[in-house]
Amino acid sequence: MTAISEKIHVVQGDITRVTVDAIVNAANNGLLGGGGVDGAIHRAGGSEILEECKKIREKQGGCPTGEAVITTAGRLNAKYVIHTVGPVWQGGKHQEAQLLRNCYQNVLQLADQYHVETIAFPNISTGVYHFPKPLAADISAEEVSSYLNEHKQSKINKVLFVCFDEENYRLLLEKTN
Numbered sequence: 001m002t003a004i005s006e007k008i009h010v011v012q013g014d015i016t017r018v019t020v021d022a023i024v025n026a027a028n029n030g031l032l033g034g035g036g037v038d039g040a041i042h043r044a045g046g047s048e049i050l051e052e053c054k055k056i057r058e059k060q061g062g063c064p065t066g067e068a069v070i071t072t073a074g075r076l077n078a079k080y081v082i083h084t085v086g087p088v089w090q091g092g093k094h095q096e097a098q099l100l101r102n103c104y105q106n107v108l109q110l111a112d113q114y115h116v117e118t119i120a121f122p123n124i125s126t127g128v129y130h131f132p133k134p135l136a137a138d139i140s141a142e143e144v145s146s147y148l149n150e151h152k153q154s155k156i157n158k159v160l161f162v163c164f165d166e167e168n169y170r171l172l173l174e175k176t177n
């Protein structure tokens with residue numbers, strides 16, 4: 001069996017250019033797209049993704065913070081986009097850390113339900129939501145390793161952290177080595 005650390009990879013780049021089963025999106029509660037990685041994913045993936053997001057909105061009124069929903073990946077080189085909503089950093093006393101942990105856990109659970117084997121994460125909440133990058137890096141590395149440790153039956157065999165900026169890239173490299 002592959003060691004967990006060997007399943008986790010850190011790269012610097014644009015998440016819309018990777019080839020995996022599932023690309024994770026850092027969305028907002030409304031699920032109708034936005035800036036940052038969300039904008040990039042919708043632009044590169046095309047309107048099919050937004051159409052499915054609209055259907056999810058009609059059914060359940062969007063996506064609560066810390067939770068995740070799944071759609072097609074449209075034109076991206078992936079089968080699915082898993083949209084999760086990270087917390088807005090408000091100083092740290094509003095359960096931001098726990099909510100970010102929930103994002104990683106809920107995304108991985110949903111990925112397993114859809115038999116995903118390879119998945120790429122952006123650095124959720126570290127852009128316009130202003131979550132401190134060092135704490136976000138700790139949380140993301142911890143939650144991915146603990147999930148894989150606790151779910152030995154999981155088919156997930158590759159988790160890519162796709163870091164857009166140098167600081168996140170450096171932090172994630174430190175945390176995953």
Ligand code: AR6
Nearest residue numbers: 014015026028034035036037038040125126127128129164
């Ligand atoms: N590939 C990988 N990472 C990226 C890319 C990309 N193409 N573009 C940006 N990032 P953000 P948030 C990084 O702001 O903080 C949106 O408007 C970026 O450098 O995209 O969770 C949503 O609609 C940063 O490290 O998401 C929400 O309203 C990380 O992705 C809100 O922003 C997350 O930055 C969510 O804020």
